[in-house]
Every structure is written in structure tokens, then in C-alpha cells.
Amino acid sequence: MENSDHYFYVLTCADDSLYGGYTNNLERRIRMHNEGKGAKYTRGRGPVKLTYYKGYENKSDALRAEYHFKSLPRKKKLEFLLSETGDEDVAAEKL
Template sequence: MATEHYFYVLLCKDDTFYGGYTTDPERRLKEHNSGTGAKYTRLPSRLPVKMIHVEKFSNRSDATKAEYAFKKLTRKRKIAYLKEGSR
């Protein structure tokens, strides 16, 4: 069975975004909310987090490229990207 690769975006309690890569979005969300996820989301001021965007890719390279591109965007462009993805 082929592994599925995902780029995801979290909305943190402090209204910031966190973009990441995973092969299991449900598990990853639980990790973030339990404080064992990324260093960025471990701060109490950022918890809990909500997964607001998930994109599926056929390979890790494409998923991590999407993550990297998202992280380079300004907040305004991140918001526009997320709105476009929800259509």
C-alpha cells in the first residue's frame, strides 16, 4: 500500500498559523494538542490547535514543497491561500 503524504495547516489559539507535513493528519493533530507536536505549538498560549486545511500528495517531496511555500507567505497571503483551498 502506498503511503499518503499531507501538508496541513493548524490554527492556534493565539490566532497564528502552523504549517506541517505528516502521513497521518489525525494522529498529528492529537500530538500537537497533547504538547508532543512541534516546538511552536507546545506553548500553552497556542493550545488547543485546530486543523483547518489538509492537502493530500502522492509523495513526500511535493507535500514538503507545499509546506515550505506556505511558510514563506505573508499572513495576508496565507489567509487568501486558505480561502482558495476551501472552495
């Protein structure tokens, strides 16, 4: 993982929905999501898997990335993930 203090991340839930979030401890946060102690949205949608993350030097930039992602319609979220990861398995079959 990157040497940063603030992360924007995207999870893929078991129902193929996407969840974008912010954290300052990525490993702990993903563990919390999978234990059902994360965001209300991910409870009951586990297990989740980390699809994408990016580290930022400050909290406001990471939160801005999260807000932008959450404002996108699903198709644009998938296009974003495909462009950022280059992994067609992440998004292509769902477009």
C-alpha cells in the same frame, strides 16, 4: 480524509496564529500537537484546530507545499486558505 500517504496541513492555534506542517498520519499528528508533543511552535499555543489539509502521492510534493506556505506573509496565507477552502470564517475576518 483523502487516501494519500503524505499530507500538508495548516493548523489554527488558540492565539489565531497559523502553523503549516507535513505528516504521513494526519490524525495522530494533530493529536500530538494538542497534547503538547507536536512542533515546538504549537506547544503553548493549543488547542489547535485543523484548518486545511491536502494529500499528496509523495513526500517531496507535500514538503514543497509546506515550504511554499511557510514562506508566505500572513496576509497571503489567509488569502490562500480562503481560496482553497472557500470558508470565509477561516480567513476573511483576519484579512
